[in-house]
Amino acid sequence: MNELLQAIQEGNIEQIDLLLETFLLNSEPSEQYEIAEALMHFGFLNEANRVFEHLQFLFPEEDQIAIDKASVLIEMGEEDEALHLLMGISDEAPEYPQALLVLADYYQMQGLYEVAEQRINEALQLVPTEPLLQFAKAELLFETGRFSEAARIYEELYTIDKKFAGVILAQRLAEVYRAGAGYETALEYYMEALEEEVTPDLLFGSGYAAFQIQKYELAIKQLEDLKELDPDYFSAYLLLADSYAMQDDNVRALKVIKEGIKRDEYDKSFFLFAGKMALKNSQPDEAIGFLTEAIALDPEYMEAILVLMSVYSSQDKYEEIIDLFEQLQQNEFEWVSLYPFVAHAYNINEQFVKAYEIYKLAYIEFKDDEEFLEKYCLFLLEDGKQAEAKRIAEQLVELQPTEQQWLDLLDRFE
Incomplete structure (x- = not known):
């Protein structure tokens, strides 16, 4: 038996096959059951099933x-045979609640959550105080987004034990409160779970919860620790950079997001954030580079396109605005929020017909935007469209009744 256990732990499949037949012929059933559990634990499902078949031959009424054989068969994808075994267990048998739990696990894996819950509730009617059944129900509730119900059961179980089925309950409570936006309570449980075990997910969760309640220094500490523990935990970089930005440390924020880009060069949100941080660090050319990369990853990345247009406008890069807009048009991507930038760019480049077309389109969306209306009015004046300019001037007077230039303009029209 010791040789067989060693072969299982070492993953030596040839040695397992060599020893297993003799072992089944000469060992006690209790030892065989122990070996079957070890085989299951280490993922040798075919071999575990072989042992359970032997035990079932010896004890056909057990x-x-x-139930154990059915669990293995489900893992192997032999679902019909597994369900046949489970359905064959009498509802009066002491093991019936356990059979119901295995059925619930199977239905949950299939996404049949209502059926899974029915099986768990049936088992709980038989043994209402069984903690493992309560834990299974909490897990199902959590997976289906019923966070408050799940939290109530987890809290009750937490008073009994800190772990169930190998799961640290403080971590589950942290996750369920975080999912329900109870970030302060979530953070308390995350910190408690971290006393038991330090994992990348726990560090990220605690950093996220700390960020949400504006404890940016704690968020930075947790996420820096995570970055050191697992440099390829990509989600950490954006949240860490954002935490530094919230502390007005834009230099550090840009440095961190650049590290993230080196790790994951296909995350468009990294490039967008880097572009914004470059702008805050007065590096517009570098910002343009990052934003261009973001749009290359997603040609319809609306936020990145709008920020890039804004940068081009502030830098008087009107040719670039026109090029970007016409490229978007080729891709059949139209977005009215870009029209004010584009109309102004066409106007500056003396493409007055196109400018007029875009201004008219933009007016539908921006007819209450004072800055847009000012530019539109001046364009119409310069283009000799007096009647239209007067109408826009009248709107500006309504929006800015004390602004003298629009009052004077209306007087001139009169």
């Missing part, structure tokens, strides 16, 4: 063996 329901526990049928």
Whole structure:
């Protein structure tokens, strides 16, 4: 038996096959059951099934063996045979609640959550105080987004034990409160779970919860620790950079997001954030580079396009605005928020017909935007469209009744 256990732990499949037949012929059933559990634990499902078949031959009426064999068969994808075994267990058998739990796990894996919950509730009617059944129900509720119900059960179980089925309950409570936006409570449980075990997910969760309640220094500490523990935990970089930005440390924020880009050069949100941070660090050319990369990853990345247009406008890069807009048109991507930039760019480049077309389109969306109306009015004046300019001037007077230049303009029209 010791040789067989060693072969299982070492993953030596040839040695397992060599020893298993003799072991089944000469060992006690209790030892065989122990080996079957070890084989399951280490993922040797075919071999575990072989042992359970042997035990079932020896004890055909033993329901526990049928349940364990069914669990292995489900893992192997032999679902019909597994369900046949489970359905064959009498509802009066002591093992029946356990059979219901295995059925619930199977239905949950299939996405049949209502059926899974029915099986768990049936088992709970038989043994209402069984913690493992309560834990299974909490897991199902959590997976289906019923966070408050899940939290109530997890809290009750937490008073009994800190772990269930190998799961640290403080972590589950942290996750369920975080999912329900209870970030302060979530953070408390994350910090408690971290006392038991330090994992990348726990560090990220605690950093995220700390960020949400504006504890940016704690968020930075947790995420820096995460970055050191697992440099390829990509989500950490954006949240860490954002935490530095919230502390007005834009230099550090830009440095961190650049590190993230080196790790994951296909995340468009990294490039957008880097572009924004470059702008805050007075590096417009570098910002343009990052924003261009973001749009290359997603040609319809609306936020990145709008920021890039804004940068081009502030830098008087009107040719670039026109090039970007016409490229978007070729891709059949139209977005009215870009029209004010584009109309002004066409006007500056003396493409007055196109400018007029875009201004008219933009007016539908921006007829209450004072800055847009000012530019539109001046364009119409310069283009000799007096009647239209007067109409826009009248709107500006309504929006800015004390602004003298629009009052004077209306007087001139009169």
